[in-house]
Amino acid sequence: MTSRALAWRTAAAEPARAGLAIAGVAVIGALLFDMLMLSQGLLVSFRKMLDTSGYDVRVVASDAFPARVDLTNASAIAADIAGLPEVRQVTIVRTDRAVVLVPGHAPTDVALLNVSAGAERQGWRVVEGVDLGALGRPESAAPAVISRPLSRALGLAPGSPLPLRALTSDAASALPILRFTVVGIADFQFENDGPHVLATTFEAFQRARASVSSDVADVILVASRSSTDAASTVAAIAGRRKDVHAFSNDQIVERFNENGFAYFRQISFVLSTITLGFAFLLVATLLTVAVNQRLGQVAALRALGVSRRRIASTLVWESALLVGTGGLLSLPLGWILALVLDRILRDMPNIPDALHFFVFEPRLALWHLALLAATGLAAVVYPVWVATRLPIAATLRLETVS
């Protein structure tokens, strides 16, 4: 009988013990798998979110990005950058806080959004009505494209009037109320569970803020030409404008990795380490107790001529059976657990719908299985030492006498 078959028979002889050990490895392994997904999840998800927006460079006012500092003279800067040979498209993004005052409803906070004309389709997708500017409205009208949640919350449809007052420092202001008209309802790319989104034209945006003369923006988004990489565009912008700071998507992800996502990187590392240690202790204890219970059986096998190597091999196979089966089961279990944990963490304020904490990558599954395999091998070292070093005659005598 081969070592593998002997290990299988040993496990099958005590199905309750084997089943419970596999269940334990599966649950602990699922937690380990989740921690591995958490260690990279935000970065992968954030990177994907940045890339799908179609822009590969962000231009901001301060090196302290992501801290928000107003970018002044935004139109002039955007026009200057648009003239660079490396640049294909430039979009100015402006946001502000406002409150919607629809009769019969409580005042509702909204994020007022404006992007350069022509860039709307990269920021949102109209699902009902029309997009901004499609109707060629006179300047007196303030068109608004609103998010689906805002439409549902206030019962608004294309054609509905929408009175709005901008906020100053998040507090009630004495700015005049501006009457918007809903022209469309849309799904916004970076929408989150924070304030609802309302997009409008530059003119209406300025009128809502009662600051027609100032030209400030949050960020300027830049798309490089297909023949140019983001790093070259960043260098070109830095060469042309000394008063702004340009970051490629790679640099932004790296900066968030250092600062914004540090907590999750740390907790995933801490918990992965502890989980591995925990799994090692549990499997090692289980196998050691099992070997101690079978000392007589092992001594009998040795007395029959079974080599130390074969005894060790049987124990390694037994460990592989428990850890391997548990490890494979931990993948689907970890996937389900990740969905639950992701839902819990996404309750945090201002998390965009497209951002996820746990993201599956095939290499993580391989890492997970490799770590569990190493743990299983480490856990079997002591039981193997006990089984292969036991004195045959003394053990058999002790078994017979007891």
Place this chain on the structure above:
Amino acid sequence: MAWLRRLPRRVPGTRVASTAPSADPNDLFVVLDRFHWAIAIVTVAGSTAFLLALMVMRAEQRRDIIGILRLIGVSSRSILFEVLLEGLLIAVAGALFGVLLAVASQGAINRFFQWRFDTTLVFVRVTAAIAWKAVAFAVPLGVAAGLAASWTLLRRSVVSLVGR
């Protein structure tokens, strides 16, 4: 705390927030607390499976003794009571050992991860409340695992217990 709401009206532009723990279910720290609880529950589930496996092995090891006790007339109820008491003692001792181990190792764990991440953040802090929670989880769990493992033996016939 009404002044918290009044101040921004009297001094426009100011923002006032309480440092007391928030009751908002979407507050950052409330969400993280829920996340930590979820992880703790998963860890407890995993360790319970291992604990049950060990208890099953221990019960199997004592099959002969239980069979002999039944043969000489000791009732199943008395044996179960003995198993319950023994389980309670082991669970209490194990829980106390666990708490002592956590207290003893927290300094080393904090120092390692503070070095690893170059931070002064405290990663592990064993407080009295946490220690009590751990004991409150571990003791009933240990007793229940011991009982569950022994229960399967006590339901068997005496003859099968002594291997005849």
